[in-house]
Amino acid sequence: MMEIGTKRTIKPYPNFSAADDVQKWAAIVDEITNSTVTQHQEVKITLKTYVGKDLEDYFKSELTGNFEQVILGLITPSIISDVQEMNKAMKGAGTDEGCLIEILASRSTEEMHNIHASYRFKYGKSLDVNICSDASFMFQRVLVSLAAGGRDQSDIVDGALPTVDANAFMRKKKGTEKFGPFFVQETKSIYFFSGV
Template sequence: MAGIKGGTIKPYSGFSATEDAHKLRKAMKGIGTDEDAIIDILVNRNATQRQEINIAYKTSVGRDLLSDLKSELTGNFEDVILGLMTSITLYDVRELKKAMKGAGTDEGCLIEILASRSTEEIRRINETYKLEYGKSLEDDICSDTSFMFQRVLVSLSAGGRDQGTHVDDALAKQDAQDLFQAGEKKWGTDEGKFLLILCARNRNHLLKVFEEYHKIAKKDIEASIKSEMSGSFEDALLAVVQCIRNKSAYFASRLYKSMKGLGTDDNTLVRVMVSRCEIDMLDIRAEFKKMYGKSLFSFIKGDCSGDYRKVLLKLCGGED
């Protein structure tokens, strides 16, 4: 299973929050900004240390670090640095809000966060969302999405997945049969049955269900979802299946899609790099190489430029 190698950003040894705060002030004071100094400090500290720098900056410099960074930086470079300066739960919350704000919805962002976060992470996201915006995440999902896509997001945002590891073989066979009856075997699809099973059962149990499903349907569950569902609902269920099977591979594919073809989906690229750099970026990197035959490092190098590229390459943590 993926998730054994961990992240690329580690705690910095010999760390002094006050010293870093003064160096950052120096990098931003006067005319021009020393971007390299900002990168050198903030990208080489872990999330906890960055939060300490934030406090030390206020205490010993008497200014707000985020405001100073915002006024000095621009574009994607600003986005990735401010992302790193935000606590991980609040970062997810703000990304979800941004995905639903204004005209149009970034369905990919909603799916990515809600399908890949643990039950505990979802619980924290819900609490923080309510505190930050005075409305529940579910309310915003309901006012911004519709039909089956809304239902799958509401299911995922409830964070009700069984956290156990027990596999009930008889139930796994029954679940596989139910999914087959609800999809391939049926004229029209019983989407509710897919939701009930895919959003509630524990990971080990679902892996067994997928195995049993293959025996009955003579095809993979992903192939069935592709032929039975469509649009964002299809994308959401596929993301759930992929995250259950191999979360690091799921994120590798998100990164690949954000950079392939014309133009870059910088929002997705920044979000995945920032949110996974301390969790499983080494695993994502390994999956990326396995899946696409080229390193994530070389992809970023060829796709991005300037200070933005420098930060992403550091978060990537190496060439292999």
């Protein structure tokens, strides 16, 4: 009979118990999924204070693969996760444009300001500088504008305004105006687009 599961360690753990491991994994999942990100941050501080370990480092040493990634994702504040994903999207050859668009187009003005501050703190440079060095002219302009966080956050929309703007798009489409549609996308609230 072929032995399985020996690729990750040199030799089997002598006190292995599948039932014990299931209980430990279930306890981790239970703790992480039944507490908030804010509570996770309190646990991080407490663990560091009393044990001298970082929670992320602890999980990285104890977990592997997709399970590790899911647990780390659940304990990471969304702003930090956004910052890390955006940096990863712009790092190295090529750009993960989908990642940048997803984050920049879906975050509120306040979240964008927090992302800017966190990005500068974590990586020592401006998010705008990295976007400009990684994207080409028109795409760069749209990304920088979205990153500025200047979108209207109001949920009140003048019922006639989407029709007026849609008609303006059609008129400008025939001419040479290239920035009209982008300006509307970068400055209008998400509620505006439900009426277009």
